Amino acid sequence: MGHASRDRASQAKAHGGDDGKRRPVIRVRDLEQRFGDHLVFEGLDLDVFPREVMGIVGGSGSGKSILLTSIIGLHTPTGGRVEVFGQDMTGTPLRERHGIQRRWGVLFQSDALFSNLTVMENIVRVMKEHHDLPHRLASEVAALKVDMVGLEPEAAWKYPSELSGGMRKKAGLARALALDPELLVLDEPTAGLDPIAAANFRQLLLQLRRTLSLTVFLVTHDLDLLHEVCDRVAILAEQRFLEVGPVDEVSRADHPFIQRFFKSEPEPGKGGRAEKE
Ligand SMILES: Nc1ncnc2c1ncn2[C@@H]1O[C@H](COP(=O)(O)OP(=O)(O)OP(=O)(O)O)[C@@H](O)[C@H]1O
Numbered sequence: 001m002g003h004a005s006r007d008r009a010s011q012a013k014a015h016g017g018d019d020g021k022r023r024p025v026i027r028v029r030d031l032e033q034r035f036g037d038h039l040v041f042e043g044l045d046l047d048v049f050p051r052e053v054m055g056i057v058g059g060s061g062s063g064k065s066i067l068l069t070s071i072i073g074l075h076t077p078t079g080g081r082v083e084v085f086g087q088d089m090t091g092t093p094l095r096e097r098h099g100i101q102r103r104w105g106v107l108f109q110s111d112a113l114f115s116n117l118t119v120m121e122n123i124v125r126v127m128k129e130h131h132d133l134p135h136r137l138a139s140e141v142a143a144l145k146v147d148m149v150g151l152e153p154e155a156a157w158k159y160p161s162e163l164s165g166g167m168r169k170k171a172g173l174a175r176a177l178a179l180d181p182e183l184l185v186l187d188e189p190t191a192g193l194d195p196i197a198a199a200n201f202r203q204l205l206l207q208l209r210r211t212l213s214l215t216v217f218l219v220t221h222d223l224d225l226l227h228e229v230c231d232r233v234a235i236l237a238e239q240r241f242l243e244v245g246p247v248d249e250v251s252r253a254d255h256p257f258i259q260r261f262f263k264s265e266p267e268p269g270k271g272g273r274a275e276k277e
Pocket residue numbers: 035040058059060061062063064065066067
């Protein structure tokens with residue numbers, strides 16, 4: 001057995017797998033969301049496997065945020081089931097969810113850093129919420145996270161308002177990595193970045209994914225991110241997943257939404273971000 005397969009086997013074990021069978025990190029079954037008469041989606045099924053990067057694409061209002069927040073237990077959909085690390089997200093009591101929550105890191109579109117805290121303090125705060133760590137040790141680990149995302153050490157002492165958009169995203173990512181998560185959940189990670197910062201961020205994701213063996217679930221409109229970073233993509237439109245599969249295959253599917261999405265030209269200054277519906 002080579003290093004890589006040995007790694008994967010031990011990882012599968014760590015994830016509760018048996019005989020090398022890969023249990024999904026995220027398992028979505030028959031998910032449904034309605035608001036009164038308004039059906040957002042129904043019948044969503046999705047598996048995201050260990051070390052896979054899954055991209056979710058869909059028009060505005062198709063329910064991407066609802067899907068994402070259902071996965072991290074912030075929203076309870078009207079029907080169906082979401083399991084993360086084998087635990088039912090809606091059926092698990094809050095106190096037990098705390099244990100699952102430290103196994104993932106989330107980067108929201110707005111980066112959601114506390115504006116009154118420095119980058120360092122933002123990261124330390126997350127660590128202290130979950131671990132009883134001496135301040136000095138927490139600061140040292142936070143400095144490592146800052147380095148890991150390619151920020152200069154001095155950025156750690158800055159407030160979010162003193163950083164560029166790209167640096168803020170990296171700081172948000174450093175905070176998402178604070179607890180050494182196995183799963184990274186990213187909401188439009190390159191939205192709003194200039195083309196160079198977006199390309200830089202994509203490289204960073206590729207590198208982190210390789211070095212940290214991360215599973216990644218991300219929502220995006222960035223075609224370059226889909227092609228360069230994602231293993232599979234799920235297209236959410238017409239209240240369901242139109243297609244789920246490798247990006248190259250899905251992008252060839254003969255559906256008007258998919259054709260429009262994958263053929264759309266990058267918006268000027270948006271670094272390959274495709275047009276929203
Ligand atoms: N609390 C709510 N009450 C009623 N309707 C809601 C509520 N939350 C979301 N919706 C509706 O559900 C649909 C899906 O919302 P969601 O935010 O998940 O879309 P999205 O795909 O993330 O869109 P965007 O790309 O524009 O952010 C939208 O039509 C939205 O108006």
